[in-house]
Structures are given as C-alpha cells and as structure tokens.
Amino acid sequence: MSQVLHFCIVFGVWASLASTQASVLVNGAGSTFAEPIYSKWFTEYQKNEKGFKFNYQGTGSGAGIKQMIAGTVDFAGTDDPMSKEDIAKTGPVIHVPIAMGAVVVSYNLAGVEKPLQLTGEVVAKIFNGQIKKWSDPALVALNNGVKFPNSDIIVVTRSDSSGTTAVFSDYLAKVSPAWQGKNGKTVEWFKGSVGQRGNTGVAGYIRQTPGAIGYVELVYAKQTGLPFAAIQNKKGQMILASVESVSESAQGVTEEMVKNGFKLSLTNSPRDNAYPISAFTWMLVYETLPKGKGEGVLNFAKWAIKDEAQAMAAKINYASVPKPIRDEVAKALAKVKLK
C-alpha cells in the first residue's frame, strides 16, 4: 500500500512539474517542398519564443489541406492554392505566401559544360514526346556550339502526385496549346516516359541515365549540384533559375495578389529578368483562430514574412517574397481574430 502511495506522490509531482513547464504545441502539415524552410524557421523562432513548440509534417500539400478540413492541424502548408470547395469546408482561410520556389529542367549530357538553352515550346515538345532525339534541329538551333549525341531523349517525370508537377505543367499549359487542360498534380505523360517517386527519384534517375531529362525543384537541384537549363522567358531572355530571378517573377503583381486573396500563378512572368517556372508556397492560416494555439500560429506567420526570416530562407535557396506583397499580407494578418 505504501508503495502505491509513494508512486502516486512521485507521479503527481512529476505531472505538475511537466505541466508547468510544457509549452503550447502548434501542429502544421502539408507541402513537402516547404518542410525544410519550416524546420529551419522553427529552430530560429523558438530561440526567442519559449511559449510555443512547433511541429510540421511534410505530408504533401493535398494531405495538409485535408487535415485543415478535418481540423487535426493548426495550420497547413501548400504549393497549390485551395479550391473554392475546400475553402467552403474550412471556413475563411488566409493564403500567406511565405517563400518562393522554382522548377528546373535537369539533364544528363556528357561533355556539355554550359547550361542548355531551352524555350518553353521546346520543353513542352520534349515532355510531350514530340522531340525524340538530342540531335533534333530545334535543340541544335538553340544551343550554338553544343555537340549533341544522336541518342534518344529519355524523359523522366514524377510518378507521385506533386506540387512540382502542378507548377511545371501549369507553365507548359501557358506556353504550349497542346498542353492546355492537361495540367495538374498528376499528368498523363506520354507512354515512353519514365516515372519516379519524389525529387530524389527523378534526380537519381537523371544522374544514372545518359540522355535523360526531367524536372526537379530548384532547391533540390542546387543542393545536389544537378545541372539545369536556362529557360527563355516571356520577354525572350534566357534565364537561369536563382533566388533572384525567381523573386523577380513576383515583382509588380501586388495589386493582383490582393485582389485574388494572395493566390496567384507566377509561371510565364512578363518581367524582363524573371525565371518563368516560379511559384509561391503558402502557409494557410484560419481567419479566426482560437486563443492560445492561435496566437502561436499568428505570431509565427507574422514573423515568417519579416525581412529577417526571408533572408534566412534565401540562404537555403528559397527565394524571398517581394516586400510590397509582404506588407499587404501583414495588413491581412493584422485583421485575424483570436477567439
């Protein structure tokens, strides 16, 4: 009996200690693309904000939105804006553009040192299966002095549903009539192409297969040192993806952003130096939040769009969102109610 009593006392003391020390846990889930930047931000943010603990699961954008609907997370991350039907289920949600990414076209061509130069139309035809050989006149004409092999182009795409595919095919639909209506997170690729899972799968296949071409996220290509092509933008400039050229594609769109509730496709930007396959990644925040946890979500969102946080993101190859847009987002976040 005394043992039981003893246990109860120890347990009680331990429990009360734990509860006084515990901070509020804020849960998020969604975009795998944004996962590294969230975890980087959480580490930095929690150094000063001891009251909250943050947790983010990279389950995929679609799964994140489903969890918002089910109410099992406090916020979600997505690379694809929410549909009207989904917003009807969650209630009003603010799309907070927290960073920008890009999709690059990577390839495996021995002996080609300088980045390839491609136009949107050529990219569309390669991923359609219309341009089949590396020695195709269209490729040769764009790349003076490059010695192309007379081998097959092996196209590799994502096999899993992915925001990366959504951005890439959104771009293809804008530059090529043949692609219209075929864009989305899953695309019916032509029969001779190869599908691999995730950025790692696609990149791994490109690395191993001479003559392969595929698309991966800029962050991933930068980290792993895969070569990627310069793409001709709407103004006719050949642009290599970089944090600067990606940010550039969101310049001058502030008004349009505000009108659309910060949801906007950035592909095929009309800016001079913009990389044409760029996109936002959003943090989804309920317009009305519960006190306690809600405070954590809101304060973190406000912090994430500050210069300091954006500079941190740029260091790991996430392009920063232009200041005028972030100012407007800050205004929208100021209106969020805590209940």
Add this chain to the structure above:
Amino acid sequence: MMFLQGRFLPVAVQKKSEVRSSDLAFLMALRGLALILILGFTSIVFFLYFQSRPLIAQEGLSFFWGREWSPADNRFGALPFIYGTLVTSALALLLASPVAVGSALFLTVLAPHWLRRPTAFLIEMLAAIPSVVYGLWGIFMIVPLVRTFQVDLQNVVGDVPLFSGPPLGVGFLAAGLILAIMILPTIASVCREVFGAVPTVNFEAALTLGATRWEALRMAVLRASVPGILTAVTLGLGRALGETMAVTMLVGNRAVISPSLNSVGATMASIIANEYPEAASDLHLSALTAVGLALFVISLLVNLGARWIGTFYRRKMGF
C-alpha cells in the same frame, strides 16, 4: 462447461468440478487472440469493399479490364496495373524458382557439412533485408546492368518483340529481376526445410540400388517434395504480388500494357503507393482502394489455386 469439451482438454478433466480456472482463462485468452485475427481479416474485406463502392458504382465491373487510368478526367481502369503485377511476378517466379530450388537441394543434400550452416544463415539474412534497401540497391546496381543488357542486346540481335523499345533501365525487366532476388531467399529457405524433411534413408537406399546421384535426387528427394516446393513458390509469389517499395523504385510507373519487357509499367501496389498520398478527389481515393481490392482478390485466388495444386499432388502421390 460445454465449450471446454473437444480436443482441448483430456476427457478426465472435463468434469465440471475439475476444470481449473487457470485453464479456463487460458482458453478464453486464446479464443480472444484467434478472434482478433478473424476480425482483422473481415474488417479489411469490409473496408476495401465499402471504400471502392463509389468507384464501382460509376465504372461498373469494367473497372477491372479498363485500360485507361486518368485521375484528371475521372476515368479509372485497373488493367495496366493488374497486367504489370502479373508480368513482374511471373518473371520473378520464372527466374527465382529454379535457382532457389537448386541451391536448397545443394545445401541440404550435396554441400559439405561445414558449408551448410553458414550458407543457410546467409540465405535467411537475405529474407530479412527491408524492401526499400533492395529498391536502393536495385536503382544503383540492377538498373545500370539492365540498361547495358538492353543496349547490347539491341546492338547484337536488333529489335526482338520481347525486348523492343528504348533502353530505359527501369521497367518490367528491372522490376522482375529485383522481385526474383527478393523472393529467392523465401523460396530457398522453405525448400531447404522441405528437403530436410525427406528421410535420408530414401536417398541412400536409392544409391545402394545403383541409382546415380541425379536419379536418386530426382526419385527419392524431389518427387516427395513437390507439394512442399509448391508451397514455397506460393509464398514467394505472395511476396512478389504485394511488393511495393522496391517495385515502385524500379518499374518506371506508367500505366502501360506492352508485351516488351523493356517497357515501363506499373503494378497494383505501386500505383497505390504513388497516388494515395495526394489523391485529389474522393473518386480517385475510391479507385485506389478498388485497385487494392483487386490485389487482395488476386492474391487470394493465387493462394487458393496453389493450395489446390498442392492437395492434388499429395493425393496423386498417395501422401
């Protein structure tokens, strides 16, 4: 205490007064555990059935022989995946069975004693390697090998129907190969048990009667082991049919039906692994579950079929 009758307790204990409460508790516990198994099975069946109902309501049973899979247009046909699963599994069985049976035979009957234990241990270790590791190894070893083979073959003999199309490395051939390697230890270790169970006197008797080693093996060991070998192959097939991770990494993931082994394809397990995490609509989810249902049914049929063949052989040979 009616329920305590039967084989469970010796007749002497079955008198009411002599049933011990510990025995009773033990029986109830075992019943509970057995019930969990049955509940698990039925709940899987019900889950698959109810989740796939919306899709089957829309597409009808033609879902199972529809050739087109297009989530964007809400059109779903499972045939390419059924085809892919069957082709890769059949290829795996074809490649793995002779090797597995042969090596098991060598290890139980012919190998020197000092070699048997370590080799058997190695084979069992192979069975314990997680499939994602096989997948990784496959990407870095099998895929380049397969591509070299495809390139060389086309250079030497040109386009043969079974190996036509560009040398992609990944595809049915690579997936079949990795599956073969994965099921090899399963088949081999079961076969080893089976051959081990055949009395050595039979083998020795055959030898003394003047049979050659091969004849003795064939008549005394192999013949008696046919049902056991079939069970081993079925176990291997079961693993091949449902294998997900390694196949997804090597099969190329396109809903294609092609007679060429060079072609990329997809299996029932790989399409679920690929599309489930971000399934866009409820119908898409339902379609993926229906593919799961098809996989379940096919695995069940294969198992039943193998059991039937096993009993058939046992009867025929008078066991």
